[in-house]
Amino acid sequence: MRERWYIPMMKSTESAGERRRAPSAFDQRLAARREELEGLYLGLYQDGGAAFEQFLEMLRGAWKARKRPLRDMDKRREADPDWYRRRDLLGMMLYVDAFAGTLNGVVEKLPYLRECGVNYLHLMPLLESPKGRGDGGYAVSSFRTVQPELGTMEDLEALADGCRRGGVKLCLDFVMNHTSEEHEWAKRARAGEKAYQDRYFFYESREIPDQFEETVPQVFPTTAPGNFTELPDGKIVMTTFYPYQWDLNYANPAVFQDMTENLLFLANRGVDVIRLDAIPYIWKQLGTACRNLPQVHALTRMLRIACEVVCPGALLLGEVVMEPVKVAPYFGTTQRPECHLLYNVTTMATTWHTLATGDTALLRRQTEAMCGLPKDFVFLNYLRCHDDIGWGLDYPWLCQHFGVDEVGHKRYLNDWFTGKWQGSRSRGELYNDDPRLGDARLCGTTASLCGVESAETENDPFWMERAISLDLTLHAWMLSQSGIPVIYSGDEVGQLNDYTYHDDPDRQADSRYLHRGRFQWDLAALRGDPETRQGKLFQGLRRLLSLRAKEPCFDACAEVRAEDSGNSHVLAISRRQDGRELLCLYNFAPEFETAWPHRMGGYTELMYGTRYEALDQVELYPYGFAWLLKDTEK
Numbered sequence: 001m002r003e004r005w006y007i008p009m010m011k012s013t014e015s016a017g018e019r020r021r022a023p024s025a026f027d028q029r030l031a032a033r034r035e036e037l038e039g040l041y042l043g044l045y046q047d048g049g050a051a052f053e054q055f056l057e058m059l060r061g062a063w064k065a066r067k068r069p070l071r072d073m074d075k076r077r078e079a080d081p082d083w084y085r086r087r088d089l090l091g092m093m094l095y096v097d098a099f100a101g102t103l104n105g106v107v108e109k110l111p112y113l114r115e116c117g118v119n120y121l122h123l124m125p126l127l128e129s130p131k132g133r134g135d136g137g138y139a140v141s142s143f144r145t146v147q148p149e150l151g152t153m154e155d156l157e158a159l160a161d162g163c164r165r166g167g168v169k170l171c172l173d174f175v176m177n178h179t180s181e182e183h184e185w186a187k188r189a190r191a192g193e194k195a196y197q198d199r200y201f202f203y204e205s206r207e208i209p210d211q212f213e214e215t216v217p218q219v220f221p222t223t224a225p226g227n228f229t230e231l232p233d234g235k236i237v238m239t240t241f242y243p244y245q246w247d248l249n250y251a252n253p254a255v256f257q258d259m260t261e262n263l264l265f266l267a268n269r270g271v272d273v274i275r276l277d278a279i280p281y282i283w284k285q286l287g288t289a290c291r292n293l294p295q296v297h298a299l300t301r302m303l304r305i306a307c308e309v310v311c312p313g314a315l316l317l318g319e320v321v322m323e324p325v326k327v328a329p330y331f332g333t334t335q336r337p338e339c340h341l342l343y344n345v346t347t348m349a350t351t352w353h354t355l356a357t358g359d360t361a362l363l364r365r366q367t368e369a370m371c372g373l374p375k376d377f378v379f380l381n382y383l384r385c386h387d388d389i390g391w392g393l394d395y396p397w398l399c400q401h402f403g404v405d406e407v408g409h410k411r412y413l414n415d416w417f418t419g420k421w422q423g424s425r426s427r428g429e430l431y432n433d434d435p436r437l438g439d440a441r442l443c444g445t446t447a448s449l450c451g452v453e454s455a456e457t458e459n460d461p462f463w464m465e466r467a468i469s470l471d472l473t474l475h476a477w478m479l480s481q482s483g484i485p486v487i488y489s490g491d492e493v494g495q496l497n498d499y500t501y502h503d504d505p506d507r508q509a510d511s512r513y514l515h516r517g518r519f520q521w522d523l524a525a526l527r528g529d530p531e532t533r534q535g536k537l538f539q540g541l542r543r544l545l546s547l548r549a550k551e552p553c554f555d556a557c558a559e560v561r562a563e564d565s566g567n568s569h570v571l572a573i574s575r576r577q578d579g580r581e582l583l584c585l586y587n588f589a590p591e592f593e594t595a596w597p598h599r600m601g602g603y604t605e606l607m608y609g610t611r612y613e614a615l616d617q618v619e620l621y622p623y624g625f626a627w628l629l630k631d632t633e634k
Helices: 016-020 025-044 049-064 068-079 096-100 103-108 110-116 153-165 184-190 207-213 253-268 294-310 324-331 345-357 361-371 395-402 406-417 446-450 452-457 461-479 499-503 511-515 533-550
Strands: 091-094 120-123 142-146 169-175 178-180 228-230 236-238 245-247 273-277 315-318 341-343 378-381 429-431 441-443 484-488 559-563 570-577 580-587 593-595 603-605 618-620 625-630
Touching: 025 049, 025 068, 025 253, 025 294, 049 253, 049 294, 068 153, 091 096, 096 103, 103 110, 103 153, 120 273, 120 484, 142 153, 142 253, 153 169, 169 253, 178 184, 207 228, 207 236, 236 245, 253 273, 253 294, 273 294, 294 315, 294 324, 324 341, 324 345, 345 361, 345 378, 345 406, 345 461, 361 395, 361 559, 361 570, 395 406, 406 441, 429 511, 441 511, 446 452, 446 461, 452 461, 461 484, 461 533, 461 580, 461 625, 499 511, 570 593, 580 593, 580 618, 618 625
Parallel strands: 091 120, 091 484, 120 169, 169 273, 273 315, 315 341, 341 378, 378 484
Antiparallel strands: 178 245, 228 236, 429 441, 559 570, 570 580, 580 625, 593 618, 603 625
């Protein structure tokens, strides 16, 4: 019998009447999935028969603790499994402290979010974590406690209730790979309790760690080199990301059970979308890269089944920041789905590459690859997020077709977006620069990378108009991709880089705080003034969102194709649905460019209302775009 978890089981809210009914919704859902769940579980934990029964009891306890409004929501979403695949969702990701100070402050700001059109709210990490860590809250010391300065778990549940009543879906990070060294499990492991050392990777010598190091890449080779940390008592623990983040050992069934129960606890607080942080890393095996192993997919599938049984209204969002061939498998298959949602990280990185080069060939290729995926795969599309931009591009293809050298090209991109390249107006900073490998990543807000910051600093009204046009064009491109668009808080009003982190000793070593600055409410107050950059960006984005919500061609089931625009600077995308056709053109050059769609029939440009009797050629403004809707037959 394994040692029980130190946090007590959740109290049942099941009534006497419910206990008399049989079978319950839980029993029906479990019966349909038990055989597969048991096969997966025993495939990982061969001697885990007793542990599996205990796992099922944990699931039952979590279902009993799920309150009635959430169970009602589960039923509605089970009856409408495509509820999250429609074109009416717009996400925003934000840090609670930077946006509103506290969770209760976010409640007060819900009207602003509604004004933005947001109905999917991603709160960045807010669970308890030690002070003085520059990881943005990813070193969790308690999965059931909110960071005190942000509020309480009751405040989080109250916010979730308010979001649900207002039609807003709430997303929260769940750190899968590790805990903080200050977590109770880690403290007990450090004190010598074998049962808790077995929840991590503890070693007495460097022998096995050195064998791991032979095949496991380093995530942060400059700021956190190596994959192991030696403790003061001489013991060695695996720390893939940072020394204060101890990797969990999912080969121990106690870890999987207790982490699953933590996930369900958050779902039972009303969280709609659970973001599985660093999911590809969670299974470790000697002689491998410890990335994307088959056991990871077995664990992810079991998490999906656990949610389908306990809280089918909740979604799993996989954070898989890797090349496309390794991303799509985390959707699973039609018969055995894993994550409901994944990030479209490669398209994001390729978009910024396209801006710096002015050539759309790689972005067209990436778009064609995305269009070839099943339509029930739902991606989250974004331009910027809390993290850096890593240049995970298709370098073999770039080398073959353009003779591009990977290291040299990354250096060019970083020089461009930090403003070092002649003619660049971008303003960003490098993250985790490794001169040996030329593998630095990039930080900065959308507006600063688009040139808004330099235009404002240099008091250049001409370039300001170009930069605003570019900002809106990139957002239009994001909105025309299939999936759920997500904007980063502040981008709706063109928030600029925040350089004050350089003076904060707790943050100055992490340049990602460049784009994690406090939301500037005084500037957001200008969003209604069309003469200001805040007003131009805010109202332009609202116009785009309104058009997207009304036009059936933006449906997830639409036929989407990347087309030849006749101009290497212009990306052309067509979307067709129910006899309607929308042609989207995006100019990635700072000059006027002409696209050659060669289409007959009348078209109307949706954003500005321009009429075309035929689309033989379309002139696009510098960094401009056009959404062209074909006339429907009478």
